Amino acid sequence: MKVTALAGGIGAAKLLVGLAAVMPAEDITVIVNTGDDIELYGLRICPDIDTVIYTLAGIVNQETGWGIAGDTFEALKRLAEYGEPAWFNLGDRDLATHIYRTARLSDGWTLSRVTDHLRRSLGVSARVLPMTDDYAPTRVETDEGEMHLQEYFVRRRCEPRVRRVLLDQAEAAPAAPEVEDALRSADAVIVCPSNPMISIGPILAVGGVSQALRESRATVAAVTPIIGGRALKGPAAEMLRDLGHAVSAAGVAALYCDFVDLFVLDQTDAALAPEIEKLGVRTLVTNTVMTSVKDKAGLARIVLDSVTSGTAEGSGR
Amino acid sequence: MKVTALAGGIGAAKLLVGLAAVMPAEDITVIVNTGDDIELYGLRICPDIDTVIYTLAGIVNQETGWGIAGDTFEALKRLAEYGEPAWFNLGDRDLATHIYRTARLSDGWTLSRVTDHLRRSLGVSARVLPMTDDYAPTRVETDEGEMHLQEYFVRRRCEPRVRRVLLDQAEAAPAAPEVEDALRSADAVIVCPSNPMISIGPILAVGGVSQALRESRATVAAVTPIIGGRALKGPAAEMLRDLGHAVSAAGVAALYCDFVDLFVLDQTDAALAPEIEKLGVRTLVTNTVMTSVKDKAGLARIVLDSVTSGTAEGSGR
Numbered sequence: 070m071k072v073t074a075l076a077g078g079i080g081a082a083k084l085l086v087g088l089a090a091v092m093p094a095e096d097i098t099v100i101v102n103t104g105d106d107i108e109l110y111g112l113r114i115c116p117d118i119d120t121v122i123y124t125l126a127g128i129v130n131q132e133t134g135w136g137i138a139g140d141t142f143e144a145l146k147r148l149a150e151y152g153e154p155a156w157f158n159l160g161d162r163d164l165a166t167h168i169y170r171t172a173r174l175s176d177g178w179t180l181s182r183v184t185d186h187l188r189r190s191l192g193v194s195a196r197v198l199p200m201t202d203d204y205a206p207t208r209v210e211t212d213e214g215e216m217h218l219q220e221y222f223v224r225r226r227c228e229p230r231v232r233r234v235l236l237d238q239a240e241a242a243p244a245a246p247e248v249e250d251a252l253r254s255a256d257a258v259i260v261c262p263s264n265p266m267i268s269i270g271p272i273l274a275v276g277g278v279s280q281a282l283r284e285s286r287a288t289v290a291a292v293t294p295i296i297g298g299r300a301l302k303g304p305a306a307e308m309l310r311d312l313g314h315a316v317s318a319a320g321v322a323a324l325y326c327d328f329v330d331l332f333v334l335d336q337t338d339a340a341l342a343p344e345i346e347k348l349g350v351r352t353l354v355t356n357t358v359m360t361s362v363k364d365k366a367g368l369a370r371i372v373l374d375s376v377t378s379g380t381a382e383g384s385g386r
Numbered sequence: 387m388k389v390t391a392l393a394g395g396i397g398a399a400k401l402l403v404g405l406a407a408v409m410p411a412e413d414i415t416v417i418v419n420t421g422d423d424i425e426l427y428g429l430r431i432c433p434d435i436d437t438v439i440y441t442l443a444g445i446v447n448q449e450t451g452w453g454i455a456g457d458t459f460e461a462l463k464r465l466a467e468y469g470e471p472a473w474f475n476l477g478d479r480d481l482a483t484h485i486y487r488t489a490r491l492s493d494g495w496t497l498s499r500v501t502d503h504l505r506r507s508l509g510v511s512a513r514v515l516p517m518t519d520d521y522a523p524t525r526v527e528t529d530e531g532e533m534h535l536q537e538y539f540v541r542r543r544c545e546p547r548v549r550r551v552l553l554d555q556a557e558a559a560p561a562a563p564e565v566e567d568a569l570r571s572a573d574a575v576i577v578c579p580s581n582p583m584i585s586i587g588p589i590l591a592v593g594g595v596s597q598a599l600r601e602s603r604a605t606v607a608a609v610t611p612i613i614g615g616r617a618l619k620g621p622a623a624e625m626l627r628d629l630g631h632a633v634s635a636a637g638v639a640a641l642y643c644d645f646v647d648l649f650v651l652d653q654t655d656a657a658l659a660p661e662i663e664k665l666g667v668r669t670l671v672t673n674t675v676m677t678s679v680k681d682k683a684g685l686a687r688i689v690l691d692s693v694t695s696g697t698a699e700g701s702g703r
Contacts (some may be wrong), residue, residue, distance in 0.1 A: 111489035141460055147482035151507045153489075161478040165464035168485070172428035172470075190468045 394585025
């Protein structure tokens with residue numbers, strides 16, 4: 070069975086570890102958001118790609134969910150002494166990834182090719198694809214002006230209120246070469262528990278992705294990033310609120326109901342299942358909090374089973 | 387008194403520390419060789435500039451003479467895992483310098499401007515000028531083919547025999563904007579104890595430098611890089627031999643006699659003074675081995691005194 074996942078960063082990476090534990094990792098393709106990419110100090114930084122690769126490689130910093138375990142920050146400290154902004158944390162080992170990527174891009178490699186080299190170098194068997202080879206950063210319009218997503222997210226710690234997520238650059242970008250085929254030829258597509266607006270939204274906005282998803286024969290399942298009205302990580306709840314959506318699994322399901330067959334929500338939110346089913350989406354109620362490897366594999370297993378059986382075990386129905 | 391120094395790396399940096407100890411550092415201008423610059427991983431690396439700045443800033447790794455004291459090498463290790471060549475040692479703190487420089491050059495800054503910012507950030511009062519703002523790497527023709535100077539020097543550890551030092555790129559490059567004036571307006575020019583062929587040679591080859599030196603009203607003094615037939619550091623002795631020059635202070639003096647008024651040789655080589663004087667160059671015999679700060683300041687002081695008095699104290703004459 071071929072599985073294609075749409076992924077943001079930390080939450081997605083956890084589910085991917087689970088997937089790789091319960092099926093052959095070679096049969097997994099991950100299409101990763103690059104809307105949060107940023108250029109700093111002339112280096113191209115792809116936070117979601119790196120989080121996915123580092124996590125699948127087993128070298129991620131488990132405490133933060135991003136960066137490399139045990140990394141040091143000597144270069145960043147010195148860059149700050151030279152007067153460079155240092156609000157985006159880049160470790161020394163991590164910097165090597167950005168230096169390598171930037172050098173290869175400058176040699177004319179596509180981001181897809183660089184990403185493939187990086188994941189292979191780190192022993193990751195799952196195929197990892199950027200959503201696009203273009204540099205198409207997401208910008209956000211806030212009550213304090215328009216800014217790069219990372220400025221809002223990291224530098225401003227999600228303090229400004231978001232009025233609009235600007236995906237025009239993603240919309241103008243074509244999908245990376247293998248992306249559409251990975252969606253069309255998949256048996257199952259899994260939308261990972263990532264921020265719907267700034268992680269999954271940009272992927273869906275990229276040219277060709279939504280159509281390939283609609284035309285795919287795959288069953289499409291989404292795992293909620295919202296549990297009990299809150300995101301485990303990141304600003305998904307605040308952004309849902311600011312943008313006028315229900316701050317709940319049902320609010321996310323409403324954003325996905327056009328292309329999703331199955332919505333996986335947490336047992337905490339079991340009462341929301343009927344509301345979601347009314348959107349024409351099957352539901353699966355289970356534990357979606359992934360702390361241990363067992364949690365990750367367990368969630369991956371139950372989602373895969375449900376997708377392949379075509380029935381929704383433990384469903385609210 | 388305004389002093390302008392021509393400098394390569396480690397040996398030069400030691401004398402510069404001495405100079406800065408015995409005169410106002412603001413009155414020192416250092417014109418640094420950039421013929422050993424190299425681009426690796428898309429980053430512009432200027433080994434001699436960095437050695438001079440790090441040394442004057444007091445942060446150089448005293449054991450090696452290059453790099454930053456206590457630096458770590460995590461990024462380089464990871465770059466090697468990505469398949470990048472790792473023969474050129476770049477520490478994590480040091481990398482910040484190269485990242486910063488590359489980013490600013492890419493913004494359109496000149497190397498002069500970047501260098502000035504770096505030295506000021508690190509609290510260095512002496513003015514530090516690259517010989518040229520162009521990228522003009524020195525290549526060497528060896529019995530194993532033509533290669534970048536750093537390939538010969540670092541990667542191949544000076545093993546191939548040098549047939550010719552190729553300075554055509556330096557010859558085609560104009561001096562950086564402040565270089566010629568720094569030579570013309572100096573009261574004294576000091577040629578630091580650096581490799582005559584690959585450190586001082588490229589500076590002299592740059593467009594306008596030799597003429598400015600000839601036209602300068604400054605007394606020009608050179609400090610020998612060869613003591614007792616050997617270089618304290620680097621391949622100067624081997625290169626003098628391979629290129630058919632005498633492997634001695636006299637051999638170096640012969641290379642410099644056209645533009646040097648005073649040649650400073652080590653007491654070990656006192657017997658060579660008459661031979662050097664025959665070239666029409668005054669000599670100063672003293673201790674030129676700089677281990678302690680006292681050695682460095684002592685040598686700087688005696689050179690300055692000799693240059694300003696117009697007499698050669700302790701001279702072989």
